[in-house]
Amino acid sequence: MEVIKKFEDLEIWKLARSLSKEINELTHRENFSKDFSLINQIKSSSGSIMDNIAEGFERDGNQEFHQFLSISKGSCGESRSQLYRARDYGYISNEELENYAGKCITISRKIGNLMQYLRKSQFKGIKYSSNQKNNRNNRNQRNHRNNRNQRNPGNQKNNKSWSTSS
Numbered sequence: 175m176e177v178i179k180k181f182e183d184l185e186i187w188k189l190a191r192s193l194s195k196e197i198n199e200l201t202h203r204e205n206f207s208k209d210f211s212l213i214n215q216i217k218s219s220s221g222s223i224m225d226n227i228a229e230g231f232e233r234d235g236n237q238e239f240h241q242f243l244s245i246s247k248g249s250c251g252e253s254r255s256q257l258y259r260a261r262d263y264g265y266i267s268n269e270e271l272e273n274y275a276g277k278c279i280t281i282s283r284k285i286g287n288l289m290q291y292l293r294k295s296q297f298k299g300i301k302y303s304s305n306q307k308n309n310r311n312n313r314n315q316r317n318h319r320n321n322r323n324q325r326n327p328g329n330q331k332n333n334k335s336w337s338t339s340s
Contacts, residue, residue: 181231186284190224190246193277197253200274206265216256222249223281236292243289250282 181187197220200206201213223246230242254275261271 181228184227186281186288187224187227189281190227193281194220194224197274200266203265206260212256212259216253219249219252219256223253236295240289240292243285247282247285250278254278
């Protein structure tokens with residue numbers, strides 16, 4: 175299985191980004207462009223899909239990622255509902271509604287699949303790995319030592335990183 179190192183490599187993020195861009199283009203149509211409230215809502219919810227995937231991924235923990243995916247999945251439903259409103263108001267055709275609502279459903283299903291995978295995974299995330307904890311502990315010890323040395327310069331000779339040469 176491929177290791178994903180950045181959210182931009184996630185298929186669901188790419189699909190969400192594409193949907194957000196397409197919905198933005200829809201809102202520029204003359205009849206749609208005057209409904210500022212719906213434009214704001216649908217652009218916000220469709221952008222929220224990709225944004226929450228990104229934010230959750232960057233949290234480095236599966237539980238937090240899962241939570242943000244859940245929010246992203248909810249934004250898929252919200253965008254789909256707003257597409258129905260756009261159709262009811264005559265801003266988009268039935269075919270466009272089916273196309274974009276279908277994309278929302280596909281993204282939502284894929285998000286759900288990833289959420290299910292994360293629930294079953296034994297890996298809890300980078301910030302919970304032993305190497306990460308060791309790095310954090312070492313960094314905390316260094317910071318504590320540096321803070322102590324700033325308060326009491328006489329302790330600097332005990333600091334291994336202190337240079338005795340001038």
